[in-house]
Amino acid sequence: MAAGAAAPATALSLAFSSSSANSFHQRCSLKGKRSKLPSAALVEAKPVPALKGGSSGLRGSGGAGEYAIQVVDAAAGNGAPLTIRSRIDLAGVIQAEARAMARAFNASVYSPELLASRYGSRPIKVLQRAIEILTELGYFAFKLFLDQRRGLLDQRKRTRAVELRGIFTRLGPTFVKIGQGLSTRPDICPPEYLEELSELQDSLPTFPDYEAFSCIERELGMPLDSIYSAISPSPIAAASLGQVYKAQLKRSGDLVAVKVQRPGIEAAIGLDFYLLRGLGFLINKYVDFISSNVVALIDEFAGRVYQELNYVQEGQNARRFKKLYADKEDVLVPDIFWDYTSVKVLTMEWVDGIKLNQQEAIEKQGLRLLELVNTGIQCSLRQLLEYGYFHADPHPGNLLATPEGKLAFLDFGMMSETPEQARFAIIGHVVHLVNRDYEAMARDYYDLKFLSPDVDVSPIVPALRNFFDDALNATVSELNFKTLVDGLGAVLYEYPFDVPAYYALILRSLTVLEGLALYADPNFKVLAASYPYFAKRLLTDPNPYLRDALIELLFKDGRFRWNRLENLLVQGRQDRDFTAKDALQPVLKLLLAPEGEELRVLVVKEAVYVTEAIAFGSMTDAFNSIPQPIRSLMNNGNQNGLLNLSDGERERMLELRDRVFRIWGLLRSSNNFDPSLLQPILQVLQEPEAQQLGGRVIGGITQRFAARLLQQVLRPPPTAPTQR
Numbered sequence: 001m002a003a004g005a006a007a008p009a010t011a012l013s014l015a016f017s018s019s020s021a022n023s024f025h026q027r028c029s030l031k032g033k034r035s036k037l038p039s040a041a042l043v044e045a046k047p048v049p050a051l052k053g054g055s056s057g058l059r060g061s062g063g064a065g066e067y068a069i070q071v072v073d074a075a076a077g078n079g080a081p082l083t084i085r086s087r088i089d090l091a092g093v094i095q096a097e098a099r100a101m102a103r104a105f106n107a108s109v110y111s112p113e114l115l116a117s118r119y120g121s122r123p124i125k126v127l128q129r130a131i132e133i134l135t136e137l138g139y140f141a142f143k144l145f146l147d148q149r150r151g152l153l154d155q156r157k158r159t160r161a162v163e164l165r166g167i168f169t170r171l172g173p174t175f176v177k178i179g180q181g182l183s184t185r186p187d188i189c190p191p192e193y194l195e196e197l198s199e200l201q202d203s204l205p206t207f208p209d210y211e212a213f214s215c216i217e218r219e220l221g222m223p224l225d226s227i228y229s230a231i232s233p234s235p236i237a238a239a240s241l242g243q244v245y246k247a248q249l250k251r252s253g254d255l256v257a258v259k260v261q262r263p264g265i266e267a268a269i270g271l272d273f274y275l276l277r278g279l280g281f282l283i284n285k286y287v288d289f290i291s292s293n294v295v296a297l298i299d300e301f302a303g304r305v306y307q308e309l310n311y312v313q314e315g316q317n318a319r320r321f322k323k324l325y326a327d328k329e330d331v332l333v334p335d336i337f338w339d340y341t342s343v344k345v346l347t348m349e350w351v352d353g354i355k356l357n358q359q360e361a362i363e364k365q366g367l368r369l370l371e372l373v374n375t376g377i378q379c380s381l382r383q384l385l386e387y388g389y390f391h392a393d394p395h396p397g398n399l400l401a402t403p404e405g406k407l408a409f410l411d412f413g414m415m416s417e418t419p420e421q422a423r424f425a426i427i428g429h430v431v432h433l434v435n436r437d438y439e440a441m442a443r444d445y446y447d448l449k450f451l452s453p454d455v456d457v458s459p460i461v462p463a464l465r466n467f468f469d470d471a472l473n474a475t476v477s478e479l480n481f482k483t484l485v486d487g488l489g490a491v492l493y494e495y496p497f498d499v500p501a502y503y504a505l506i507l508r509s510l511t512v513l514e515g516l517a518l519y520a521d522p523n524f525k526v527l528a529a530s531y532p533y534f535a536k537r538l539l540t541d542p543n544p545y546l547r548d549a550l551i552e553l554l555f556k557d558g559r560f561r562w563n564r565l566e567n568l569l570v571q572g573r574q575d576r577d578f579t580a581k582d583a584l585q586p587v588l589k590l591l592l593a594p595e596g597e598e599l600r601v602l603v604v605k606e607a608v609y610v611t612e613a614i615a616f617g618s619m620t621d622a623f624n625s626i627p628q629p630i631r632s633l634m635n636n637g638n639q640n641g642l643l644n645l646s647d648g649e650r651e652r653m654l655e656l657r658d659r660v661f662r663i664w665g666l667l668r669s670s671n672n673f674d675p676s677l678l679q680p681i682l683q684v685l686q687e688p689e690a691q692q693l694g695g696r697v698i699g700g701i702t703q704r705f706a707a708r709l710l711q712q713v714l715r716p717p718p719t720a721p722t723q724r
């Protein structure tokens, strides 16, 4: 990382020119005046976690970019930690955000036409960059061509993928971004390329600090010394589009991260996308083995990168993300300081934390990586499948473990949305996968918008069967998510799929988390960790699509699969948002609805089986308690026992009874369970059609027995506590 270059004294009047950590400490000394807070009208006061106690103001741990700053209340003089309180005046925040938006009114948006008009008249500049890119990419393409001629394309895939990663790094930010983007597209790249490109690091060379500092002054319209009481002399991180400094706000004393955009990046990216688009046209026209529309892909991608260049937009993304997901206490999203944010400067709450790929450092703090990864998985599932608004770039550098054990999300430049229909279709897809219903899985690709409705999915079914029958030879929960993604990728790669970008990004966010978890535990299974969430959604979500998926999961060939319900309840209860009062409600409601006819018949039939099993079980218990000699007399030489049932039948009945009792126990012991929720079943059993089916029950017990049984269950509990 380049050392911080000297800043012009005029621009940086607070002697920020010094790159010495010492001067930084001196200026960060709090000396009592830190405790003065703005006296704005207070709508909400929120404590910021206390910073670590220390003995002498702010202390740097040495190397630039690695400050372990400790703040003490010097005024108190006793080394007691100082709690910085951010007083948030909500109206003030909204106004500040509006002002930041106004500052961003001229933020660039991607427009191929604009780029064409800008660069169409600058042939020399275009030519220079074209030569640079073509030399790199052309040589690479030539090698691919030779590989193909020599029949070595497959064999050399890994080597070429490594080379491509190097080329993208050399070609700069646009290509680093493209490489990162391609690493999420299994429909475009073979697995070897996906792996190598996802390794693309965004640790690019830094740009001079004086340029960053003058950019801050220009963008915020204030001299640096009136904004900060201190700022790190060099960046603490340099990423693809900007670099990040640690600073302390003069007005409030808050510690902040200041992200400053690379100078001239917009022009560089614009020129690159102009050229790439031209190349895209050529590829579309002449390269047969690439079936996707490359120009459309470039346009979509360029649009995203341009959005990332607008830091006000990024701040708004962070705000939205925080509102949706930081309601959970284990998730942290930094606040945005709107008065210090513009298109090219983003100021956010400083997050003290360790990157999620530094397992040792995390565990040294007494934190467990797997717990943090699990928080990430649960949060990702909510992002992808509940609200649909998700962080599309969750690489380990953007996920921090805080000392309090929270998972902090950073970098909201690239967000994506899962359309509502797709959210349900994904859950349905998992249900079909669990059921190994490959026809239904193939049909899901219409709902997922992978295929247009006129494409015949029948050829895909055997491909899915081939892959999943092998992959699923254990249970789905034991399946490695990456295997699944690679396998699906291989299937998608061979068929005319058009995978929407959001889907590829979803896969990537879960693969990233799984990758992190595998460091800590090679046996970790992301799908198993996701099950409680899926189970909870299926059991409780009233959406008709999910309700039908649940019915599909629970009934097969006219029989109820009690083992599945038990499994769902066991799993669903592990989700912290699960409430038993909502469990099965969507299905039970359907029982009473006009369109629930088919379900009613199934439920009545099942009630008969269950009643039979319970009655039989009770009789067996009673029978077994009779002394042996009398039992023999009662059997009267009948080998199959009292009811003349085969061993298999008897076993099945007892198993069913035990399972139903276990499920009942699971429900009763869950929070908020109220037995009257089963009322719809009682109502259905009392209908005349149910009585005809009741005749089957052994020993003359009719459906009335079932109804009475339920009535017992539903009776309001006595007021005095009774022993179970």
Ligand SMILES: Nc1ncnc2c1ncn2[C@@H]1O[C@H](COP(=O)(O)OP(=O)(O)OP(=O)(O)O)[C@@H](O)[C@H]1O
Pocket: 202, 236, 237, 238, 239, 240, 241, 242, 243, 244, 257, 259, 334, 348, 349, 350, 351, 352, 393, 397, 398, 410, 411, 412, 413
């Ligand atoms: N609020 C913060 N608190 C502490 N460190 C931060 C904060 N924001 C960013 N950083 C540090 O700066 C690095 C780069 O930030 P960020 O990922 O936002 O930049 P970027 O240019 O958008 O990167 P990318 O290339 O991933 O898109 C992070 O990995 C993290 O180390």
